[in-house]
Amino acid sequence: GENVExxxxxxxVQEGDSAVIKCTYSDSASNYFPWYKQELGKRPQLxxxxxxxxxxxxxxRIAVTLNKTAKHFSLHITETQPEDSAVYFCAASYNDxxxxxxxxxxxxx
Amino acid sequence: xxxxxxxxxxxxxxxxxSMTLQCAQDMNHEYMSWYRQDPGMGLRLIHYxxxxxxxxxxxxxxxxxxxRSTTEDFPLRLLSAAPSQTSVxxxxxxxxxxxxxPxxxxxxxxxxxx
Numbered sequence: 001g002e003n004v005e006x007x008x009x010x011x012x013v014q015e016g017d018s019a020v021i022k023c024t025y026s027d028s029a030s031n032y033f034p035w036y037k038q039e040l041g042k043r044p045q046l047x048x049x050x051x052x053x054x055x056x057x058x059x060x061r062i063a064v065t066l067n068k069t070a071k072h073f074s075l076h077i078t079e080t081q082p083e084d085s086a087v088y089f090c091a092a093s094y095n096d097x098x099x100x101x102x103x104x105x106x107x108x109x
Numbered sequence: 110x111x112x113x114x115x116x117x118x119x120x121x122x123x124x125x126x127s128m129t130l131q132c133a134q135d136m137n138h139e140y141m142s143w144y145r146q147d148p149g150m151g152l153r154l155i156h157y158x159x160x161x162x163x164x165x166x167x168x169x170x171x172x173x174x175x176x177r178s179t180t181e182d183f184p185l186r187l188l189s190a191a192p193s194q195t196s197v198x199x200x201x202x203x204x205x206x207x208x209x210x211p212x213x214x215x216x217x218x219x220x221x222x223x
Contacts, residue, residue: 001168009149032209043199043214044152049210055216089151093209095159096142105132 004092006100009040011079014108021103023090024072030092033066033073038087038102047088063081080107110135115200115215116159122190122222123136130185130218132200134139139205143213145169158183159205190222 001081003026013019025033034049050057050064050073057064061080085107090100099103116131134141154167158177172194174179174186183202186192197219201212 034211043216045214057142074196096154096157096187097212098154100151102148
């Protein structure tokens with residue numbers, strides 16, 4: 001089955017800096033790559049996604065890039081704010097959806 | 110729409126007891142799935158279903174059973190609970206078609222097995 005690896009496991013940045021989280025996947029058939037944000041005690045919520053026919057997608061301060069040849073994709077958050085502090089998960093999907101282990105992002109004011 | 114509804118929110122079991130975690134969705138989603146979330150291990154897929162009458166195993170299926178008799182419901186059964194099954198359980202659903210779509214998660218069930 002699909003195996004998704006995510007790095008780093010923790011990330012601390014100053015408010016206003018950028019944050020980058022990287023993921024790799026193993027199954028070349030995977031064609032959908034969402035990113036979820038989970039606040040403490042809450043359910044994961046989709047923040048952005050990308051499909052295999054697209055190399056990059058942006059939504060305001062958030063962007064995702066995909067390199068299908070290398071089987072890796074990344075989340076970029078610019079101008080970070082304290083409310084961006086949360087756990088972020090990447091995932092890869094074909095028939096089912098598999099998740100990375102998560103990155104705990106802390107944005108210091 | 111209520112989305113994905115999970116019950117109960119919290120549950121404490123003794124080792125060896127059985128129980129069913131309930132999951133229902135009102136979005137007419139074909140695909141439903143169960144994940145468990147443990148610290149540092151992300152969301153691990155237990156079982157999933159692509160439609161009524163069809164179920165399949167995920168990464169960590171041992172100790173869990175599922176069935177899908179209707180489109181709306183996808184219960185998860187623990188036949189004989191073990192302390193290793195202490196976790197937060199999430200049910201999630203999505204449309205199932207040629208183009209993949211995002212999962213919609215329920216609010217989770219926090220299970221403790223003593």
